[in-house]
Amino acid sequence: MSNSGADILLSEKDANGVLRLTMNDVKRRNALSEAMLTRLGDAFSDAATDKSVRVIVLAGNGPAFCAGHDLKEMTAGRNAPDRGQAYFQSVMAMCSGVMQAIVACPKPVIAEVNGVATAAGCQLVASCDLAVVSNTARFSTPGVHIGLFCSTPMVALSRNVSNKHAMEMLLTGDMISAARAAEMGLVNRVVEPAELQEATTALAHKIAAKSSFTLAVGKRAFYEQREMTLRHAYDYASNVMVENMLAHDAEEGIGAFIEKRDPEWRDE
Template sequence: MASTGDNTPPVTRRDEGAVAIITLDRPAARNSLSRAMLAALQTALDSVAVEDGIRAVVIAAEGPAFSAGHDLKEITARRADPDGGAAFFAETMAACGAVMQRVVALPQPVVAAVEGIATAAGCQLAASCDLVVAAASAKFCTPGVDIGLFCSTPGVALARAVPRKPAMEMLLLGEMVPAEEAHRMGLVNRVVPAGTALATALELAQRIASRSAVAVRMGKRGFNAQAALPLAEAYEAAGRVMVENLLAEDAAEGIGAFIGKRRPEWRHR
């Protein structure tokens, strides 16, 4: 796993049963998404994706900020490159985009636990997750316009998480959005007391992990696929997922348990 200059891993992982907790661990840098951080996060997500025993994921952060976005000091330093930093900037945007797409495509549902600020690419990361739990003191922002750098790539995730008008307001004004307002616009699922976002996110993830893994994985994949389709095609695609799901052992077990008024025993297949 990639590391920072002091050899401290920028991303850590611990498991709580069937839930993997992936933690951004550059608190002194407000968990900015340096290239090392992005590489480590990509590695952690790729590892989780192939582990059948992990049925849900929580993304959390150490320190007072969830993530302040791209590492602007790292970006600025590369302006001295012969091409003015163009190649590095392109590679950085591609690496960041790959991480966000990995979160969306991960077989397991992903819950973000946000304490403090989630700005620019940090907001993008939260918006890319399936669920977001935010502390009441948390704030979300895409402030690129304030420094002459419109948050175009964070806007991709934002536009898929909230309606167009609130998304454009965030992108055009760059204002901090309190957790309660983020909840009203649909960016956040739950607002909880400060210091409890991780505990709540873990509780939700554990509830998800207690369900049939095959049903949840098919459901996440199918939901994301149909969301990009016109209505008729969406129903056709969702219908195929339902048929696939009905043929799974867990569907037969779950329906049988419901009819028999007993608890299902998931086989996760």
Template sequence: MTSVVSNDPLLRADLNGIATLTLNRPAQRNALSIGLMEAIIAEFDRIKEDAGVRVVVITGAGTCFCAGHDLKELRADPSRAHYEKTFALCSTMMQRIVALPQPVIAAVHGIATAAGCQLVATCDLAVAAEESHFATPGVNIGLFCSTPMVALTRAVSRKQAMEMLLTGEPIDAPTALRLGLVNRLAPTPQVMEEAVDLAVEIIAKSPLTLKLGKQAFYAQAELGLAAAYDYASQVMTENMMALDAQEGIDAFLAKRKPEWKGC
């Protein structure tokens, strides 16, 4: 979708609190090489400390979002150490998204396959082009999409995830929306616009509340019911003690717009 000419595997552009990260290997369908994954991790580490960034949008240059791992790079060094490094690096990258204080939105066009589908499933939100497709097709080449499975099974139902994993067959964008893999659909030319609109809607909220809420969302999901409620109650109490919660409630009662302080 982005057509900027650059040799960098990852591009970043900041505007009005939104950091847009563009996977920039269009000739390789934005395959996740070691260099690209390292660049993404490094950028997330910078964004984590950047109070000026409120939301992150991830998209891809060229005709697709991301085709997964770079298979040519994988096979160029058929050693166990190389494979372990590649998959561990990818897992680290995905976990950086979950740990990032800022919400992350995938803006998807073309295809998102294998680790590319994993990336969509890992992002907090996703906007997809109406013509886009998603798949975990590793089974077709003898390589089960085991790491993409981790994110996929946390985004859609187990049986739907299993069907995608066992058959390798792609699903279209309306199906991805119905299954909960993506949040919104848009015509291909308007995907980034829709993603930015979603980001702007989020930016209007308290940054502290968003940080607390995102962290709590993923933490409670790993707990049993009683432990989840105990944990969430503690988070609610902590949130209520924050100035932004007090300001938000007072503004609501006074029928005025809140002025967030981020604390």
């Protein structure tokens, strides 16, 4: 199945502010080629500052959500005099940049997975804030099968699941089911394939109805405190809470709760 001439990343925004990004390089199983990484990086950069975007859904057309790095493209890089060292460093930097852009994006990002997500594709799912998947989705970090440990996917994976679960996936390269991924905490919800888009959209709309200012504050604080000691995390979170309390939307939201009415967000 080829999508020759088609856009490799589709973009559509609905009336609720949900931006749907769909990887569409079906022939290459939505591999993270240089072109795909560039498009994803640009899309998340643009969405981060677009006030009309409240939530982002990342999906993939075809039988694969994302098959990871484009190994044919990377192998071609070996033809350089340095055997590809500079090229590999560039590609890894691009990929790591996209993963960090997802985490740093002030808008919540939901992975919608209907198919396989392997290697850096699994990393992509783990980097998103939430994941809704079909019961036919499967996940793996299979680098060990080809002599290439999934070191960069390891970073995102180990921050989503327990050490034992992460190491089992990394050391065996085994494919795991959607149900097992949910048990491990890699994904949030597992639904029937026919219900996937509807379930993801419903979750996105529920989140989009909140104050985008509050969501941005909370998302940033979540990832910041996770790397701190317990004491520093509480000090940091307390300061965030005070700043949040002084914001308009917190005052409005608390007032609306007390007055038993719907809040009117100004996203500030």
